[in-house]
Amino acid sequence: MGIYGQDWASYQSDEPGLTGLDFVFTKITEGLGYTNPKWVRQRDHVKRHGLVWGAYHYPHMGNDPESEAGFFLDQVAWQPGDILVLDWEGYDKANAGVSKARQRTYKEAWLRYVKGRMPGHRVGMYCNVDYWKNVDTTGYCGDFLWIATAG
Template sequence: MGINGQDWASYQSAAPNTAGLSFAFIKVTQGMTYTNPLWTQQRDHARANGLVVGYYHYPEMGNSPQQEADRFLSIAQPQSGELVCLDWEGYDAENANVPKATQLAYKEAWLRYVKGRLPHSPVGLYCNTDYWTTIDTTKYFQDYLWIATSGRPAGQPGISGAWMFHQYSDSGGVDQDYCRLGSTAELHTWAMNFAPAPVQPAPAQGPKWPGVDLAQGSTGTYVREVQQRLHDRGWTVTVDGVFGPKTKAVVVAFQKDSSAHGWPLTADGIVGPATWAALWNRPVS
């Protein structure tokens, strides 16, 4: 039993129907000049409906794979748990005269270069069975293979490769896809497994957490300790024992900065046990 998805381009609407879907691949770029004008709306729509999101680039293989990849990544900017893919096919005018050996070399270079740029993201290859059987002599697809066939049942692409996704139909004016994993959660977990493990905090140092959250409106010695610690770490804050709006703003800024440096904190302006521990244990950057 697998799960269903679709791949979207500018031919689809900005908000396709997501009923019954677990994932969506969105075309972002083509070559060095084209960007799907709907891709950000489609991305936001997919995210809002709980879909695992993937982004793909359609190449013009006479160009530099590194330059095309750099442009694609500068636009797509995938988040953790989101997939990237090369849509490797070349039946259009831009690719028709590109030698097949060059097309193969482009694929190899693009995948390896993008994986080097995104070591903690799933990077994969889309191609049809013609390209898979006649042009791809290496069978290198990096982290996953998305194979396209015509007239075969979902989940039965008819190849021996270790495929993850199968594009099996274009019914209803949109490409229909299948993933061999069992649920949206399983696909999300698989994608997140590429992300680095969170940094584990060092053994507790500093004063013990007081056992109660400190937030706007709190006063007293513990608030003063938090303010003093923020001040000692280089943040501009008044050490007066009053947790006012300015103190909250500094706490939020500290939480965001901590998350950016591998100490994941919720940026809510509340000093709970995790934020308290980070104040004393996170190395000063």
Template sequence: MGIYGQDWASYQSSTPDTTGLSFAFVKVSQGLTYTNPEWSAQRDHARAAGLVVGYYHYPEMANSPQQEADRFLGLAQPQVGELVCLDWEGYDSANEAVAHSTQLSYKEAWLRYVKSRLPHNPVGLYCNLEYWQSIDTTGYVQDFLWIATSGLPAGQPGINANWLFHQYTDSGSTDQDYCHLASTAELRSWAGSFSPAGPPWPGEYLKLQTPMLHDGNVRTWQQRMHDRGWPLTVDGWYGQQSDHVCRQFQQEKGLTVDGIVGPASWAAAWADPVS
């Protein structure tokens, strides 16, 4: 179970085929001077097709990470719920002479700085297996890891780290990607959960169990669902009524229907449109 997407650069048209896709990452910039001439048209095309949109920057790591990030962000200006990523690799003349220690420090600084500028967007790292195993020493990816291991089956990148996206092939005209979340709606809800619109998921799965779950997190979720118009008693007990409402809500939002309030279902309770 999972969903599929692609990553686009100037090698692709301004309107790639989006059939069967849930998300697309668009290259915006490289270094301090290059801008993908197709990026804004590709973004608009992805939005119009209902895809979850991500933006990425390819670095020239002898430069200042903050300067490169500022230029990238000035171009991309992502909306709430859209993803931002550093394409951390250096197989080109601008990076081949840069020491690995400098490449690592660039990665750390870029991610932290961009997250400080975009606290309400998911910020993550793209890298291939060689960079992940040989150059990275910290495992720091900020909010998500997009790992490239071409030639392995989609969703089987061959690493033990907690990845979200897998680029499983770079052959052909377009790179192909996989996300282990169950649906476009679940990815959208996860990305939207960084918005200040509601409280963060408390880290507890709210579900029907024995003995019955009773705490403040249940009450907070019940109150929110009640405020959205669902017929739910706000008493802090996660019983049959809560389970039933949760399943109906998950079905309506295109989430996995299991009656469990996890990160995606929690985020959806505070997301628009209200229903």
């Protein structure tokens, strides 16, 4: 039996369906300048229904990981039990020219920085199987790893 969750972003409604879910990770930030305008309402919806809630950051891995992590952390008044997550993937234009070595360096630096600033919170990452098997070489994922699949 698995634990089922979803990642939500601004393209979803303020209150997506929760049937069958154990947790939801809501996109808060991307890069150094984007903040999801729906994240507060999405978070409140999840918490109102008693599910585990986490927030995630989508990186632009050519940037400084600590600057991006700081931007992410500064957007939220964190509460006990909130989970902090790196959405580690680089299939978009923002990450197209970033080497695998740089992506690994970014991942480790971001996770360690966030855990250092937020030691009372679980800090982890999610990615798909391809990224975990073909980009990662260290196995470091913070406190946890969520292998995301569609469906």
